[in-house]
Amino acid sequence: MKALWLAVALAITSTLAHAENMADAISRYRRAHGLSAVKTDPQLTAIAERQAKAMAASGIMDHSVAGSFASRISAVNTETAAENIAAGTKTWAETFRTWQNSPGHNANLLRPRADSVGVAFARNEKTRYKIFWAMVIAEKAPNKKAHRVVADGSPRKRQASPTTVENPINSLKSFVCKYLC
Numbered sequence: 440m441k442a443l444w445l446a447v448a449l450a451i452t453s454t455l456a457h458a459e460n461m462a463d464a465i466s467r468y469r470r471a472h473g474l475s476a477v478k479t480d481p482q483l484t485a486i487a488e489r490q491a492k493a494m495a496a497s498g499i500m501d502h503s504v505a506g507s508f509a510s511r512i513s514a515v516n517t518e519t520a521a522e523n524i525a526a527g528t529k530t531w532a533e534t535f536r537t538w539q540n541s542p543g544h545n546a547n548l549l550r551p552r553a554d555s556v557g558v559a560f561a562r563n564e565k566t567r568y569k570i571f572w573a574m575v576i577a578e579k580a581p582n583k584k585a586h587r588v589v590a591d592g593s594p595r596k597r598q599a600s601p602t603t604v605e606n607p608i609n610s611l612k613s614f615v616c617k618y619l620c
Contacts, residue, residue, distance in 0.1 A: 464532075468539070488557075492559075500525070525537055527569065
């Protein structure tokens with residue numbers, strides 16, 4: 440039993456490090472473009488996790504599978520927020536490159552006043568895509584104000600992939616327990 444809990448603790452630590460590495464990669468990319476770094480936000484991470492899990496459960500990559508982005512982000516005090524989603528990429532590096540090479544997704548990564556981010560992924564081996572990713576990036580508001588929501592950073596028709604997230608520690612615990620408990 441102790442060995443199982445040790446394995447769970449190591450997996451949680453590893454997953455937390457992975458989540459921080461994703462935020463660090465986004466921050467490095469933003470700094471290379473003259474923008475400020477972003478920090479991992481528990482609320483945004485929870486929103487991203489909910490979206491990734493809903494896509495994995497349904498086998499569909501769609502911004503509204505867990506409810507509209509506006510409704511999912513409404514409880515978070517933000518000035519602006521956006522979401523990127525992806526499916527089928529096997530690694531964070533591959534997903535991140537895909538978003539960098541997509542104008543709408545890249546615009547979300549490079550939102551000028553963004554200061555917070557949440558990133559999550561979920562697996563479902565029974566689906567076509569296997570792995571589903573979600574990232575929410577936002578400018579957290581200092582006090583309650585109306586927030587604006589952008590799906591892909593442009594006024595054009597939304598493409599399946601950019602939109603927002605919540606609590607990373609709970610996300611990691613549920614991820615670890617799903618696969619190890």
